[in-house]
Amino acid sequence: MKKNIVDLQGKLNALLHSYRDSFVEGAVADYIPALASVEPDFAGIAVATIDGKTVGAGDYQHAFSIQSISKIFGLVMAMNRLGDSLWQRVRMEPSGQPFNSIIQLEWEKGIPRNPVINAGALLVADVLTSHYSASKLAFLGFVRKLANNEDIRVDLDVYQSEFTHGNRNAALAYLMKSFGNIEAEIPDVLSHYFTQCSIAMSCEQLAQSLLFLANKGIDPLTKQVICSPKDAHRVNAILSTSGMYDQSGEFAFSVGLPAKSGVGGGLIAIVPNYGVICTWSPPLNSFGNSVVGMKLVEGIAEELGLSIY
Numbered sequence: 001m002k003k004n005i006v007d008l009q010g011k012l013n014a015l016l017h018s019y020r021d022s023f024v025e026g027a028v029a030d031y032i033p034a035l036a037s038v039e040p041d042f043a044g045i046a047v048a049t050i051d052g053k054t055v056g057a058g059d060y061q062h063a064f065s066i067q068s069i070s071k072i073f074g075l076v077m078a079m080n081r082l083g084d085s086l087w088q089r090v091r092m093e094p095s096g097q098p099f100n101s102i103i104q105l106e107w108e109k110g111i112p113r114n115p116v117i118n119a120g121a122l123l124v125a126d127v128l129t130s131h132y133s134a135s136k137l138a139f140l141g142f143v144r145k146l147a148n149n150e151d152i153r154v155d156l157d158v159y160q161s162e163f164t165h166g167n168r169n170a171a172l173a174y175l176m177k178s179f180g181n182i183e184a185e186i187p188d189v190l191s192h193y194f195t196q197c198s199i200a201m202s203c204e205q206l207a208q209s210l211l212f213l214a215n216k217g218i219d220p221l222t223k224q225v226i227c228s229p230k231d232a233h234r235v236n237a238i239l240s241t242s243g244m245y246d247q248s249g250e251f252a253f254s255v256g257l258p259a260k261s262g263v264g265g266g267l268i269a270i271v272p273n274y275g276v277i278c279t280w281s282p283p284l285n286s287f288g289n290s291v292v293g294m295k296l297v298e299g300i301a302e303e304l305g306l307s308i309y
């Protein structure tokens with residue numbers, strides 16, 4: 001692999017510039033009204049490496065709504081808390097369905113296909129709500145520790161907007177509860193889930209906070225053990241097969257990295273033993289993935305030869 005950080009800055013600037021014309025493609029998420037007002041032409045990219053360097057271009061220090069990227073943090077917390085019994089309540093298979101689909105959940109008796117579709121993330125939110133006395137604070141504390149930044153906040157406008165327009169997530173949670181796969185009260189589970197989705201972070205902060213997944217579970221900057229090497233492997237495997245929802249196959253085909261998108265327009269890709277790429281551009285395609293973000297990650301992965309396959 002050609003993984004030289006030298007001139008990475010020039011490559012990121014050039015890539016961002018080359019996709020300027022694509023910024024009009026796709027549409028900003030509007031099913032959460034607070035996200036609909038975000039300027040569509042923000043764009044940033046950051047690459048953080050396990051040797052402690054971070055390089056960025058464009059709006060890489062501008063905080064945005066991390067949305068489904070938060071599912072990674074929740075999953076790691078739940079794995080640490082529950083151990084292998086987590087996998088009796090949620091599976092590790094691609095769903096082949098949109099991220100907020102409900103149809104499969106009834107056929108499969110309230111067991112979500114994986115922890116990064118909404119049903120699976122709500123299940124994880126239930127685990128956290130049930131096992132922490134103050135799960136929202138614990139979650140924020142975990143993210144702040146990983147990002148080494150106490151200023152990371154929840155965007156309360158986004159939180160309110162999600163709660164007001166959260167009927168589909170509520171339906172997923174109630175359906176799972178009807179099968180006995182949710183322990184806590186549904187409003188508490190939803191409140192936890194919407195809180196974690198509403199956290200605002202920049203590309204730089206997200207890339208740095210996920211470095212442990214590129215480094216076998218150890219935060220390379222603080223040397224803290226965040227999860228076991230086995231669990232880091234498992235999270236990366238789930239991100240490879242399901243992180244881009246029903247576009248995960250195409251992403252593996254064209255890029256070849258574990259990745260996760262969010263409807264705020266963020267996208268992270270883990271490069272094992274190297275670092276983390278994070279991009280932000282709000283307009284989404286029909287799968288809920290950032291149009292420009294996918295092009296940027298594909299471009300930098302190709303230029304640096306980063307595919308894991």
Ligand code: DON
Binds near residue numbers: 066069169197263288
């Ligand atoms: O629950 C939702 O629908 C949003 N809070 C998160 C969805 C999301 O980010 C999907 N990612 N592309």
